[in-house]
Amino acid sequence: MQQSGRLPARSTATFWPCVRVIRRHGRIIPAAPVRQPPCLNVSTIHPTSYDVVSRRSSAKSAGPSLAERADSHRIYQLAVQSPEADIGLMQHFYRSRRRRKAWRLREDFCGTALTLAHWVDQGARYSGEGFDIDPDPLEWGRRHNIEPLGTGAERAILHLADAREPSTRSPDIRCAFNFSYWVFRRGDEMLDYFRQAHGDLADGGMLVIDVTGGTESLSEESYVSKSEGFEMVWQQENFSPVDHSAELTLRFRFRDGSEIDPPYRYNWRVWSIPELLELLSAAGFCDIDIWWQDDGAGEYGYRRTRKGENATCWVACLAAFK
Numbered sequence: 001m002q003q004s005g006r007l008p009a010r011s012t013a014t015f016w017p018c019v020r021v022i023r024r025h026g027r028i029i030p031a032a033p034v035r036q037p038p039c040l041n042v043s044t045i046h047p048t049s050y051d052v053v054s055r056r057s058s059a060k061s062a063g064p065s066l067a068e069r070a071d072s073h074r075i076y077q078l079a080v081q082s083p084e085a086d087i088g089l090m091q092h093f094y095r096s097r098r099r100r101k102a103w104r105l106r107e108d109f110c111g112t113a114l115t116l117a118h119w120v121d122q123g124a125r126y127s128g129e130g131f132d133i134d135p136d137p138l139e140w141g142r143r144h145n146i147e148p149l150g151t152g153a154e155r156a157i158l159h160l161a162d163a164r165e166p167s168t169r170s171p172d173i174r175c176a177f178n179f180s181y182w183v184f185r186r187g188d189e190m191l192d193y194f195r196q197a198h199g200d201l202a203d204g205g206m207l208v209i210d211v212t213g214g215t216e217s218l219s220e221e222s223y224v225s226k227s228e229g230f231e232m233v234w235q236q237e238n239f240s241p242v243d244h245s246a247e248l249t250l251r252f253r254f255r256d257g258s259e260i261d262p263p264y265r266y267n268w269r270v271w272s273i274p275e276l277l278e279l280l281s282a283a284g285f286c287d288i289d290i291w292w293q294d295d296g297a298g299e300y301g302y303r304r305t306r307k308g309e310n311a312t313c314w315v316a317c318l319a320a321f322k
């Protein structure tokens with residue numbers, strides 16, 4: 001539960017399908033060794049940050065299961081989002097080319113707009129917009145992430161709209177995290193999205209997207225990542241070698257064996273870096289940096305590369321500049 005107008009500080013989070021573990025103060029510690037199966041790392045959620053289920057809950061008590069008492073949006077945020085670390089990363093990518101800070105963010109596929117909320121909460125100069133086509137997470141995010149910011153809430157605009165719709169005001173940074181943009185499964189759809197993003201950005205603006213790959217990203221395996229109070233089961237199925245379409249299911253399971261129902265399901269295409277680079281260039285982006293998640297890459301845990309590393313599971317970010 002949020003106690004005040006401030007957002008609760010996030011302490012740890014996992015990121016799928018390759019787990020990265022983020023410690024207190026948004027500092028990224030080395031990712032799971034790449035030879036290790038992804039999502040086997042255990043992250044610890046500090047219960048003081050959020051109550052995932054009511055404090056009256058008990059696995060032994062009769063009545064509704066833990067899953068029925070849990071808030072699925074809160075659980076999702078805890079399991080796969082790391083807004084403070086993501087904001088640090090985005091500023092690092094932007095600053096490395098523009099030598100200045102970004103002030104205005106657009107969060108595409110924003111869901112509950114957690115990243116946007118943390119962004120505007122940084123101070124009066126920070127503002128932004130979030131876009132999502134699902135009214136349910138958007139409304140939840142308005143109530144639980146944006147409104148508690150008080151006057152800061154006025155600097156965040158939520159749009160119930162497709163990610164290809166224009167912004168009210170051009171952003172310095174536009175982001176699509178957790179591979180959300182993979183919902184665009186055809187090349188022409190992805191190109192359309194990138195073109196719109198390019199046209200919509202402020203001069204010198206940056207689009208940042210994450211991408212994952214390696215042989216494990218094409219497999220049908222499932223992985224479990226444990227958190228205090230629940231575990232997340234990540235399962236990719238029905239991968240097609242012909243068009244790289246796949247179905248991803250995220251299940252959240254509690255210690256009494258109950259699960260959030262329905263699970264989160266996504267139909268997407270597993271995109272590769274060269275495909276994305278070609279489409280970003282065709283959309284008009286001139287400078288595109290590839291940031292590779294790397295154990296030894298200093299404060300942010302990502303290093304700029306043109307080559308990468310042929311690991312069984314890797315995560316990278318593409319920062320494309322207008």
Ligand SMILES: C[S@@+](CC[C@H](N)C(=O)[O-])C[C@H]1O[C@@H](n2cnc3c(N)ncnc32)[C@H](O)[C@@H]1O
Binds near residue numbers: 111112137162180
């Ligand atoms: C994986 S969730 C991402 C939530 C959050 N931003 C994150 O990083 O975890 C994907 C979101 O994309 C939204 N979505 C799917 N297609 C969309 C589209 N064409 N335009 C905008 N949002 C879309 C879904 O409603 C869902 O909330």
